[in-house]
Amino acid sequence: MAETPKKRSKQTPKHQQHDLSSSNAITIPATPVALEPTPVRRSSRLYTTPTAATAPPPPPPRFTRRKSLNFTTTTPTPIPKTPKKPAPQSQEDAAKQISPISPDRYETRRKRKLDEEKNAGLAKNKDLKGGKKRVYYRKVVYDGGEFSIGDDVYVKRRENAESDNEDPEVEECVMCFKAGRAVMIECDECLGGFHLKCLKPPLKEVPEGDWICRFCEATKLGKNVELPVPPAGKKRARTAKEKFLSSDLWAAHIESMWKEVDGTYWFRSRWYIIPEETAAGRQPHNLRRELYRTNEFADVEMESIIRHCYVMNPKDFSKAADEGDDVFLCEYEYDVCWHSFKRIAEISNNEEDAEEDESDKDWNSCEITDSDSEDDTDYKKEKINGSQRGPSFGHSLAANLRKGQFFGLQKIGAKKIPEHTRCHKQTEIGKAKAMLLLACLPKSPPCRNKEMEEITAFIKGAVSDGQCLGKCLYIHGVPGTGKTMTVLAVMRTLKIEVDSGNIKPYCFVEINGLKLASPENIYRVIYEALTGHRVSWKKALHLLNERFSNGTNWEEENNKPCILLIDELDLLVTRNQSVLYNILDWPTKPHSKLIVIGIANTMDLPEKLLPRISSRMGIQRLCFGPYNYQQLQEIISSRLKGIDAFEKPAIEFASRKVAAVSGDARRALEICRRAAELADYRLRKSQSLNDSAGRSLVGVADVEAAVKEMFQAPHIQVMKSCSKLSKIFLAAMVHELYKTGMGETSFEKLAMTVSCLCTSNGEAFPGFDTLFRVGCKLGECRIILCEAGVRHKLQKLQLNFPSDDVTFALKDSKDLPWLAKYL
């Protein structure tokens, strides 16, 4: 917690401020204001139009907003309000290379450059003067408001527009122009506020769902609407939200805050942008309160903050019913240089952010040194070369070569947000499908409470022990029984406990054996996870040995217990099993503080290994049995809670079917999803044919179709529909099998049988070569197993499926009724 800076006495209280600024505006109405309404570049923000020729010498560094305001009142000259970080320009250069740039943008760029150089100069001056450093804060109380990192705020956009300072906290009713305490309802179209009692007819309470005011309704119908005129003398006050949405304000996300050497407070902002200002413009599916987060940053003085606003992700937004007027929705990130959109990942990657910040700092420093050179072109070149965002330069920036991070991934993004992602009118079946996805994991796996407790107890015991000697847990079970998911769920709950301080912190490393290129690579991965350094696996083995066996911890802070989760453990078995031995040996060392959790499918993996390994691994085991049908039913219905899409027997049928075969939860979910898809497909078909909607629930028949598709081998259908000669061929195979009792036959013998069959039933024998080709085709589909074609007459043949299947498939074939005799 930082010291709370006191407001300087110089600063006037709010209402006074208002008066002052408004008087400014009145006295000098001709003040040039950078107020281009729509596609303004951020770069021109807060600048007044500069005229290079008449520009006075750069003003003294760092003036407060108050001063600058005074300054503008006396001389209407351009004053850089905030030292801009130069990164946006390089972005702009990059953007210029990929997309045509409009001339006015070029204009702004030029003037920006001028300002930048000044700023750079200023910064340099400052560096020379003050040896003191910036002080960074997490939380700052400024101008009566408390701001902390991660907050969202409105920022002034115009230098001296009087209206910016009037800030009605409460919105007025569109009808009666009074704020009042009565409940107001917001129109989803124009965002206007209405008192419930002012409506015609008046509403008793806020209705569910979307509500559109009658003005918007009328506009939609194409009528001319006259909005109620405010009573004379009263000017309608615009709220900050309205100003922001009409691009008179900025909104920003506070990334960091600091106090400059001269005592002014600054923050680093990440800008938000309204849909109108993106390259794609407002898209029809954009909500009124929707914003985009950009990847553009700037350092702004805290003076220009107006107050808080609240930007939320869609989930929180839908929950936030009445949190005030300044709530916004932000789902996407907008890349200002590629003009593309990307969803904001749920789990924001802190590492990435840190990295970005770092690169930005580098930027600033290099800028300062560069700015001394007078040559403009040189200056520009330097920048492009330094910029990673520019188009790729040769081999060093190959996207798939990982040097800390992948390059160029920011290029990927949708040019426009596709409309279908915003379809809110999802059917019940659609919702069910989304819930049944394997990707959407429940918070905690149902029906695995006992196992969860056991794992929790194991880890807690091991971590709190401090010693954790020889702690190793082997988890086994058939695929799809929730092994990995359970362990991860346990780790999540433990994480919360660590955060609340109940148990000691530990580090957690997760490795999948099947995702390693070779078993030895596991050392490298572990070492990288623990320290962040990338070394060869031999070196990593050496270092890990040192750490775990000899107890030489290279850093004290790394001395926390380490939990190693190895999925698909059986893949680490090498010929001399040294990898497994090493990994399982470390926990037995006194100072290792290593806990190993191994997951594999086979129950008897420890027994299959060398005794010295099984003695280290096989002590503590946990078995995840296949789910039975009640459990599967619970898993499915817990996901489908609140969604009316499935008939109850359908779920039971699916779970019974899967429990009988494998007890694989993934399979059960997939069957249900497939059944939902089939039902959806069926419904669409019936809708396109005639408008009578069929059953809208997923029934047993759909599940049965899905089960059939999933479990039934398609060979019978293929046999039924294959050519005449293939059928004769197969019948001859079966006939031969019955005659000789041997599964295997040779082509020569089979050809004889076929020719017998053909002649006695009045079919033309096609010749050996044709028959041979038919046989090879069947072999290709694996209906029969056959040797390679070069063996010709000697080729051995065998049915790949039980002869009963062939009999079943061919018994009533219409074109060859005589086949039944031989089956």
Next chain:
Amino acid sequence: MGLKNPAEQAVILLRSRLCNPNFIFTLFSDSPDSNYSKLKYIISSSVTESCNNSVLLLGPRGCGKLAVLELVLEDLLREFPDMISVIKLNGLLHSDDNCALKEIARQLCLEHQLAFSKMASSDENSQFLIAMLRECGLAHKTVLFVLDEFDLFAQGKQRLLYSLLDAMQSVTSQAVVIGVSCRLDADQLLEKRVRSRFSHRKLLFLPPSREDLQRLLEHALLLPSGSDLPHEFVANFNSKLLNIFADKKFKDIMDTVFNTDSTFKQVLTFLFSALCHLDLKRGFLSVENFKDALSNIQRQPKLECLKDCSILELYILVCMKRLEVREHETCNFNSIMKEYKSIHDSFQTTDYYARDVCRRAFEHLLRRELISFLDNRGHGHSIEFRPVKLLISWQELYQGLKSYGSCPAILYKLVERETTT
């Protein structure tokens, strides 16, 4: 250029139709039960609802698995521009995991105009793949992995399939894996843990039925009336063609084609071949064209091989046959020579050649694959001592001798005697 024979133009048009699978398969795409609409539904639901699927397209070769897939992809790319990237792999080329990952990275880079490095290790490539899947998912872009010859990917540890399918279980990714295979048991080849992650959508592609075939014939061969061909020519051509379709002889021909192999591929090749026999001077297709095409398409390679053999080679084949009938399990060049000599001695034939000549004939037969070594062992031995086997049956030999113009009567008699005994 403009002055071209209308027949020539028509042939060009028809040929380009037959070679264009898109044209052929649009015929079957409109019905809701077709594989086309099912596949399109699955993929487009993945695109719009961001659910990850894995689909297997199974069916015998030549039933239009890839053709339908291409058709669907083309439509979807038109419908959702910039939202789909297609990665195509072939099991014959990329069954090795590292190589497949590299190819995926290369195609992803190409698709998104990123720089690609050949030097990246497979670890880096797989991490790149995961990162790309995540980014594409965040940008609402679907990545389609088309794995042709899917069965060949299911070898070894199946690392590629595992990592692809496992990545699809994360929320942010948006991908579809489409496996194309002619092996009907392709999904049984997957390891258990891979199979559990596979979402088992299966589409079965079957050879066309008789009715479909009839529709296909008309769809492919009838000339369109609205083209720049002369109107009367088109009318004439079509009416002649319809006459042919109604002809009994033509139906028989089609039956023979259809009986042996009823796949789209076979039928199209047959039609193409018939089109190639079209007499440009007459300008219309005739039944004879189809007849020629049939003989063209139903080759009997072994019989034709026999036709090209010399008398001496026939002698050797007959000797081998005789030895085989007498149940000599193994015969090699020496025993064949002995038999040859005994025939010569007992029947006093005029064709007796020196051992060296015989050996050359023997080697020739080996090369024509009418006979072959019994096993692959004994490469070091000289040819004389390695056991050989006849690759054609006596019926074929008999038929071959019958159709051989100047076959010595004695050979014929010998074979006949063998068959009767």
